[in-house]
Amino acid sequence: ELPVVMITKSEEEQIMEMAIGSKIADYLIKPVNPNQVLLSLKKILDGRQLVSQAATRGYQQEFGRLTLDMQQLRTWEEWANFYKKLLQWELKLDESPEEGLKGVLATQKKEANELFARFIANHYEQWFSESERPMLSHELVGKVVAPQLRDGKKVFFLVMDNLRYDQWLAIKPLLSPYFHQKEEGLYNSILPSATQYARNALFAGMMPASIKASLPQYWVEEHQEGSKNQFEGELLEAQLEKLGFGDRKSVYQKVTNLRGANKLYDTIHHHKNADVLTVVYNFVDALSHAKTDTEVVRELASDDSAYRRLVKTWLEGSPLLKMLQWASKQGFTVVLTTDHGTVNVHRPSKVVGTKHLTTNLRYKTGNGMSYQSKHSFVVKDPSVIGLPKQHIADECIFALSDLFYVYPNRYNHFVQYYRNTYQHGGVSLEELIIPYAVLTSK
Secondary structure, eight states: OOOOEEEESOOOHHHHHHHHHTTOSEEEESSOOHHHHHHHHHHHHHHHHHHHHHHHHHHHHHHHHHHHHHTTOOSHHHHHHHHHHHHHHHHHHTTOOOHHHHHHHHHHHHHHHHHHHHHHHHHTGGGGTOSOOOOBGGGHIIIIIHHHHHTTOOEEEEEETTOOHHHHHHHHHHHTTTEEEEEEEEEEOOSSOSHHHHHHHHHHTSOHHHHHHHOGGGOOOTTSSSOTTTTHHHHHHHHHHHTTOTTSOEEEEEEOSHHHHHHHHHHGGGGTTOSEEEEEEOHHHHHHHHHHHOHHHHHHTSSHHHHHHHHHHHHHTSHHHHHHHHHHHTTOEEEEEOSOOOEEEOEEEEEEOOTTSOOOSSEEEESSOEEOGGGEEEESOGGGGTOOOSSTTOEEEEEBTTEEEEOSTTHHHHHHHHTTEEEOSSBOHHHHEEEEEEEEEO
16 A cells, blocks of 8 residues: 655666556656655645545635525526536535535535526426427437447447436446447436336337327336336347338347346457447446345435446446447447436425326326325426326326435335435436437547
């Protein structure tokens, strides 16, 4: 653990490489003046503290401006840029010991989520009758994947279920040795921000109501048995056909556990000639569910910062990173994205309804519901936002910010069980504003 600084008059590349390979802390070439020595010492002994202090000072100076800015946000693009700023400070303060300042930022983020939820409630329905709107789930393949195929690129299309934007920022440095970042952006998950709806829309290139109407054999209702996402490969094939790529070789793979991941990595070389190699990777989603059910994971992912670190640590040793390294060597262009994010829920909201209501904690669909309207974005006619209806009286409610729905039966038990767990399906910055990136091999 002792830092070593090498001082030498030699500028030979071989000696530099040997020194760096020996993990020296710094390398100074003679003649050396006292300020160089001082700078090296400060970097080694005080570097972490200086970075932390700079982040603390920066956020303290920026706090007032962020508070003022969030009151004036009017468009989705403005909200996306503001969310980026919040997360940049959140990641910088991860390095700071100032717990009080982190608490201030958490409060500011909560206030932003309340305002963003109000923004979505006021604008989301209009997006389906206006041309001015953010890119939504069903438009991503056509607007991001298709241009790569038109340029003659082989595409490795990676969908990491439940990956939040802050988690993408955390894992991005792990990919930089293998890829150039050609493009990075944010888009808006459709509601409900849940796998059955958002990911089916992503692969189909159409909203859920349209999938049910035009491809009913690939749509599974909430109340029906079986996986709600068992036809993603077929939906993608249909979309690629519609986009004019029906003659391209397309391969679809889904990974739900480590055994499946290792099996895919062992055989992935068989797909090196594919034009579109699509991989759905479910680990991050499984991690969020495990936090609900497993005490150990609750400890490991106790808050957003710990959750980010856990995802990064997992990727470092996962077969997925090996697959991405392979994709880089094979010359694939990687399009990495997700279907929705997830939010840490804290506040319960009571809902009363029939046994046919959906079980998700962040949204409910059905009829005859009783709920607290101030806690919800209420859509009286789901077809207006592209969702299928079972009955004419059906409506949808989506939990805002960090709320979660609980039935009155055994209310206290379920409040304690689900509080401080990661859920998705509702309206929050973390669930709806999600990343995509286009990466080219180095």
